[in-house]
Amino acid sequence: xxxxxxxxxxxxxxxxxxxxxxxxxxxxxxxxxxxxxxxxxxxxxxxxxxxxxxxxxxxxxxxxxxxxxxxxxxxxxxxxxxxxxxxxxxxxxxxxxxxxxxxxxxxxxxxxxxxxxxxxxxxxxxxxxxxxxxxxxxxxxxxxxxxxxxxxxxxxxxxxxxxxxxxxxxxxxxxxxxxxxxxxxxxxxxxxxxxxxxxxxxxxxxxxxxxxxxxxxxxxxxxxxxxxxxxxxxxxxxxxxxxxxxxxxxxxxxxxxxxxxxxxxxxxxxxxxxxxxxxxxxxxxxxxxxxxxxxxxxxxxxxxxxxxxxxxxxxxxxxxxxxxxxxxxxxxxxxxxxxxxxxxxxxxxxxxxxxxxxxxxxxxxxxxxxxxxxxxxxxxxxxxxxxxxxxxxxxxxxxxxxxxxxxxxxxxxxxxxxxxxxxxxxxxxxxxxxxxxxxxxxxxxxxxxxxxxxxxxxxxxxxxxxxxxxxxxxxxxxxxxxxxxxxxxxxxxxxxxxxxxxxxxxxxxxxxxxxxxxxxxxxxxxxxxxxxxxxxxxxxxxxxxxxxxxxxxxxxxxxxxxxxxxxxxxxxxxxxxxxxxxxxxxxxxxxxxxxxxxxxxxxxxxxxxxxxxxxxxxxxxxxxxxxxxxxxxxxxxxxxxxxxxxxxxxxxxxxxxxxxxxxxxxxxxxxxxxxxxxxxxxxxxxxxxxxxxxxxxxxxxxxxxxxxxxxxxxxxxxxxxxxxxxxxxxxxxxxxxxxxxxxxxxxxxxxxxxxxxxxxxxxxx
Amino acid sequence: xxxxxxxxxxxxxxxxxxxxxxxxxxxxxxxxxxxxxxxxxxxxxxxxxxxxxxxxxxxxxxxxxxxxxxxxxxxxxxxxxxxxxxxxxxxxxxxxxxxxxxxxxxxxxxxxxxxxxxxxxxxxxxxxxxxxxxxxxxxxxxxxxxxxxxxxxxxxxxxxxx
Numbered sequence: 052x053x054x055x056x057x058x059x060x061x062x063x064x065x066x067x068x069x070x071x072x073x074x075x076x077x078x079x080x081x082x083x084x085x086x087x088x089x090x091x092x093x094x095x096x097x098x099x100x101x102x103x104x105x106x107x108x109x110x111x112x113x114x115x116x117x118x119x120x121x122x123x124x125x126x127x128x129x130x131x132x133x134x135x136x137x138x139x140x141x142x143x144x145x146x147x148x149x150x151x152x153x154x155x156x157x158x159x160x161x162x163x164x165x166x167x168x169x170x171x172x173x174x175x176x177x178x179x180x181x182x183x184x185x186x187x188x189x190x191x192x193x194x195x196x197x198x199x200x201x202x203x204x205x206x207x208x209x210x211x212x213x214x215x216x217x218x219x220x221x222x223x224x225x226x227x228x229x230x231x232x233x234x235x236x237x238x239x240x241x242x243x244x245x246x247x248x249x250x251x252x253x254x255x256x257x258x259x260x261x262x263x264x265x266x267x268x269x270x271x272x273x274x275x276x277x278x279x280x281x282x283x284x285x286x287x288x289x290x291x292x293x294x295x296x297x298x299x300x301x302x303x304x305x306x307x308x309x310x311x312x313x314x315x316x317x318x319x320x321x322x323x324x325x326x327x328x329x330x331x332x333x334x335x336x337x338x339x340x341x342x343x344x345x346x347x348x349x350x351x352x353x354x355x356x357x358x359x360x361x362x363x364x365x366x367x368x369x370x371x372x373x374x375x376x377x378x379x380x381x382x383x384x385x386x387x388x389x390x391x392x393x394x395x396x397x398x399x400x401x402x403x404x405x406x407x408x409x410x411x412x413x414x415x416x417x418x419x420x421x422x423x424x425x426x427x428x429x430x431x432x433x434x435x436x437x438x439x440x441x442x443x444x445x446x447x448x449x450x451x452x453x454x455x456x457x458x459x460x461x462x463x464x465x466x467x468x469x470x471x472x473x474x475x476x477x478x479x480x481x482x483x484x485x486x487x488x489x490x491x492x493x494x495x496x497x498x499x500x501x502x503x504x505x506x507x508x509x510x511x512x513x514x515x516x517x518x519x520x521x522x523x524x525x526x527x528x529x530x531x532x533x534x535x536x537x538x539x540x541x542x543x544x545x546x547x548x549x550x551x552x553x554x555x556x557x558x559x560x561x562x563x564x565x566x567x568x569x570x571x572x573x574x575x576x577x578x579x580x581x582x583x584x585x586x587x588x589x590x591x592x593x594x595x596x597x598x599x600x601x602x603x604x605x606x607x608x609x610x611x612x613x614x615x616x617x618x619x620x621x622x623x624x625x626x627x628x629x630x631x632x633x634x635x636x637x638x639x640x641x642x643x644x645x646x647x648x649x650x651x652x653x654x655x656x657x658x659x660x661x662x663x664x665x666x667x668x669x670x671x672x673x674x675x676x677x678x679x680x681x682x683x684x685x686x687x688x689x690x691x692x693x694x695x696x697x698x699x700x701x702x703x704x705x706x707x708x709x710x711x712x713x714x715x716x717x718x719x720x721x722x723x724x725x726x727x728x729x730x731x732x733x734x735x736x737x738x739x740x741x742x743x744x745x746x747x748x749x750x751x752x753x754x755x756x757x758x759x760x761x762x763x764x765x766x767x768x769x770x771x772x773x774x775x776x777x778x779x780x781x782x783x784x785x786x787x788x789x790x791x792x793x794x795x796x797x798x799x800x801x802x803x804x805x806x807x808x809x810x811x812x813x814x815x816x
Numbered sequence: 817x818x819x820x821x822x823x824x825x826x827x828x829x830x831x832x833x834x835x836x837x838x839x840x841x842x843x844x845x846x847x848x849x850x851x852x853x854x855x856x857x858x859x860x861x862x863x864x865x866x867x868x869x870x871x872x873x874x875x876x877x878x879x880x881x882x883x884x885x886x887x888x889x890x891x892x893x894x895x896x897x898x899x900x901x902x903x904x905x906x907x908x909x910x911x912x913x914x915x916x917x918x919x920x921x922x923x924x925x926x927x928x929x930x931x932x933x934x935x936x937x938x939x940x941x942x943x944x945x946x947x948x949x950x951x952x953x954x955x956x957x958x959x960x961x962x963x964x965x966x967x968x969x970x971x972x973x974x975x976x977x978x
Contacts, residue, residue: 064907247862298854544915602842697912705952739948740957743954
């Protein structure tokens with residue numbers, strides 16, 4: 052006999068690996084078709100300007116060039132990239148045309164699309180398109196943006212898209228009577244997701260049937276289908292978007308980008324299949340950027356370190372347009388400035404300012420990475436001021452287990468209330484301190500050993516997950532007795548097929564090899580799907596699978612009851628393989644139906660889950676060179692209920708390393724003219740195998756989420772969230788003798804060296 | 817131009833433009849799509865293949881330069897029936913998530929372990945630092961490669977005897 056629920060919680064090796072390890076994955080660029088046309092996109096080299104003319108005649112004359120599409124070929128009004136999340140009317144004037152019409156607003160904006168017999172010929176043609184752009188003064192940063200001297204959208208009259216405001220309690224009153232107040236400014240640099248697989252699309256138009264098929268979907272297939280149907284004047288049912296193997300998402304991949312219209316449009320325009328694969332330079336200047344945020348915040352405390360309030364302003368450089376999820380990080384900066392802490396009075400506004408840079412979107416832990424840096428940095432400064440140990444300062448202010456669920460700040464104008472669902476935030480902090488060996492190692496704080504100063508830091512985080520409203524799943528009992536699972540969630544490399552097979556097999560009480568497959572890659576598998584974002588797949592898709600499994604078992608009982616000649620209520624399904632009626636009569640599920648038995652289930656949800664935990668690190672900093680070596684790093688997170696500890700631990704460590712990239716090296720740098728200076732992977736640095744060898748993850752499931760039947764919480768982002776704050780605090784701790792207080796990221800050797808020099812000068816004065 | 821070389825033990829003859837990279841030739845003409853292109857400027861290592869036993873970035877090599885060479889791709893390091901010991905080790909240690917960098921990791925690790933089956937963690941990190949992975953944080957990849965060393969030792973002894 053199998054025990055029920057033996058797969059959930061087990062470190063099952065992934066089913067996906069069998070194809071990936073042998074080079075048998077099928078990513079979108081691996082797909083080909085007869086008669087294919089290859090697309091290449093001419094992109095603006097000017098950050099801000101008015102288009103005078105685009106001459107495509109020489110390009111069109113090149114042998115092998117089929118056509119060149121510009122805005123005038125699209126129709127009367129070029130469609131805009133819509134807002135998927137927070138679709139407020141305020142954002143509408145700032146929507147991005149899918150191809151530049153009258154102006155260009157960032158380097159990399161699409162101007163023309165060449166279709167040719169080979170990618171090389173298409174790229175040759177880009178070089179001979181003559182574009183005449185009248186340059187306008189570029190808006191390179193949020194300060195220039197706020198001046199409104201150069202406007203991205205003249206008809207709107209300002210570069211401010213909107214201000215979000217987070218409110219809780221009465222901040223003004225709290226600050227009025229506060230015995231201690233400190234004000235600080237911090238800055239996080241522009242960086243981004245950078246999945247290893249470049250984006251790509253392959254679109255086919257079947258003119259006879261009026262049907263469009265698009266390979267290359269990811270993350271949010273159903274939303275993108277709705278958008279594309281509207282833009283192309285087609286019913287949704289005429290479009291199928293397919294998800295191939297996807298080489299990483301991290302928030303960026305799969306959102307609706309201009310190419311998601313242009314390539315399908317080109318397929319209908321030419322009547323031929325059209326394929327486009329971006330190169331890495333294109334990726335660096337066109338995929339959603341993220342993280343660029345500054346804040347000017349004040350904290351009020353009692354003398355004993357109890358936080359009374361947070362107030363102030365934050366500024367997010369959103370780039371040139373508002374598109375899909377471009378408001379999420381700003382919204383989260385407002386709402387999650389308080390993180391896992393009990394801060395009774397909050398008043399924070401966040402301005403979304405347009406600049407002539409690539410538009411922003413979400414990147415793993417959006418707004419949370421930024422606010423953890425702001426808040427945890429501020430906390431270490433404040434703890435020192437009030438003379439309280441920084442661990443004790445955090446313990447005193449963490450939301451306690453008894454206060455759950457705990458209401459956090461409300462956001463306007465996108466009226467959104469939220470609460471922390473469950474957990475014991477003190478326990479993960481304590482566990483993290485124990486794992487890093489805090490009591491012993493903190494004796495090294497600030498010590499100079501072999502020319503390097505040692506530093507320790509610890510910080511806490513919460514990670515939101517399980518965005519609603521819904522997810523769908525369908526399970527089919529095949530005639531051969533195996534089960535097929537279909538979900539509306541999306542696979543972006545996170546191991547969805549394995550986790551869902553575990554959940555489905557447990558729900559159906561069968562071994563995993565009876566699951567024929569978990570299919571997630573098409574808009575035709577389930578009636579309605581919502582995809583993979585906000586760490587939602589396990590909670591939403593997994594819970595939908597439970598519902599589908601329960602409904603399927605009912606359907607199986609009903610069918611078996613017909614054959615057994617008894618009421619369905621008297622039929623039991625045994626080990627997912629046979630149905631047993633009263634008096635021991637049984638029927639095998641293999642062949643129970645010649646065409647299979649199917650049931651669709653759903654999970655609806657309005658609340659969020661909050662995985663939580665702590666990070667701690669031990670670093671050695673060379674004050675002469677500014678180099679930081681990571682000696683140890685621990686992340687502890689409690690995700691309510693683990694589906695697969697092997698993949699969860701992998702998510703946690705992978706997430707930490709991305710966070711360390713953002714903390715010490717990654718930077719999308721621009722000059723004053725809005726030119727991207729980091730247009731290759733030789734310039735945009737990400738962590739390599741030799742950078743951070745010592746990272747440990749402890750994954751726990753002590754406090755299940757009360758809001759879903761699995762008890763699971765969205766996980767996978769927690770590892771990134773506290774990395775910036777913890778690393779900056781460790782550097783400050785190491786270099787206390789030099790009065791180093793980092794107030795921005797990344798912590799490059801040059802920046803740390805400058806802080807050491809400035810600190811030494813101050814000490815000498 | 818026509819060029820002849822050997823891929824995964826089989827001789828091939830292809831006609832390519834002089835500018836066609838080995839990676840594009842493998843992927844699009846020979847349909848060996850296990851070799852991936854992540855940057856096309858020699859940084860990410862996803863396109864790593866073995867050229868006469870050495871790990872080479874196929875995006876930085878022209879197809880015509882492969883004349884007479886023995887090329888091995890991830891497909892050539894795989895078997896139909898089961899995973900190889902190196903692949904099993906990757907699976908056991910969860911050394912891959914999205915799988916996009918994985919073929920380059922496998923070819924690079926295979927080249928390393930074939931030459932240096934006794935390499936230590938620092939050496940593995942040094943060699944793999946030329947292959948970017950955005951998912952795993954590398955810890956599990958290094959563990960997987962170290963754990964697979966044993967499978968390469970008898971082979972080397974056999975080769976030395978030969």
